[in-house]
Amino acid sequence: MQMIRSLTMFVAVAQNMSFRKAAIDQGVSPQAVSKAVRQLETHLGLKLLHRSTRHLSLTEEGEHLFQHANPGMHMLNDALAGLEQSRQGMDGKIRLAAPLAFGNRVLMPLLAQFQALHPDIHFDLLLSDDFVDIVSLRIDIGFRTGLSPERNVISRKLGEIVSVVCAAPAYIEKFGMPTAIPELQMHRCTAFLHPQTGKELPWEILVNDEVDYIHVPSVARFNNIEAEIEAVKRGLGIGQLSEYLITQELASGALVSMLPEARVPRLGIYMYYAERIKIPVRVRRFIEFCMDKKLALH
Known part of the structure; x- marks a missing residue:
């Protein structure tokens, strides 16, 4: 991440030919921009900028790096913006795991109801009666019948069996x-x-x-x-x-x-998901939707 930050600062300087303007664009101090560029030069073992009190220009190596890095940084920024939009929006995919009978008889109607409200949300559904490691399989939400999961996950009880x-x-x-x-x-x-x-x-x-x-x-x-x-x-x-x-x-x-x-x-019906600081909106909405519907699972 430090290298990406330094490269971002360098591209901003090369675009503006000014540490001050680059600092304004990035919302940091000129000193922070200068430090980041020096760290990049040290890491590469190359001089990227000719500096003087009145003039700033790219070295041959700096020009080469800028021409190749600038499009890549635009692509990276677009990708990150897309991820943020997906996190904040009601579109994208939700990956679920559930026991066979529960998935077929209970979860499928809930998916249909939820998609009727949010047609841009898609689902991947893994049905298995074994306990599913949602972290290694990149599952957003798991469902389990029996005992409450206790493996470093957040567990919500939906009903009694x-x-x-x-x-x-x-x-x-x-x-x-x-x-x-x-x-x-x-x-x-x-x-x-x-x-x-x-x-x-x-x-x-x-x-x-x-x-x-x-x-x-x-x-x-x-x-x-x-x-x-x-x-x-x-x-x-x-x-x-x-x-x-x-x-x-x-x-x-x-x-x-x-x-x-x-x-x-006897036992319970549980919904569980990994502890994350920022849960995508679509996942959080589906969790809330299932909690609202939990009375129907008794």
Whole structure:
């Protein structure tokens, strides 16, 4: 950065053939301009200017440097101005990362709503159920379900993950609806497999306001939540699913919730982003937009 500053000062002097005028253009003192040019000459090991009390001119090397540096400095200034305009304006790209099911079912509608308001903003969306290092991948905003991220990021909670037991009307018509937790042992159920271990996860219930765990007779097991939701909708069995992912199915009657004691608030839905002094306006607006919409994620 010091070299760029010295080169900028030199170009200003060469354009004006005056340290005083260059200082006015750059908003600094003539002494600061003179010092910067001397530092550039020392660094290059070349004399760039002929100086006298009444006259200032470029040396042959100084003329060569000016002819090549001047267009480059204009390009650099234009590039920096463009970045500043992008930071301050509502255009450009926002890079996002989110879990698969959350991205498909929750985030996509939010992107559509936001782009309807700001059509000049574009999105890159990376969907992965693994924790994403947003710094190394140059992600502006990440989303995560589960525990709050703790890796040197700013984390904002958007909602709770509530587990509900539900089934399709077709299943209930054929097999009936359990009215108590023990009756689940006589029903056909679905289960979710842990992504890392492949082991079947137990269902969660509330016993005296404490979370307890039970195993149910599973007729189908999945390592993908979208597949499990589809299986429950088709009547394969009763499932314990995250409520925020099936709000439309519950509202339309495609799925019917049951057993209130199996309605368990578990973990959270989080938005996280890197700590930066200057967050681009488009990114800050999308963060605010998501926080305004967070009630819809419960």
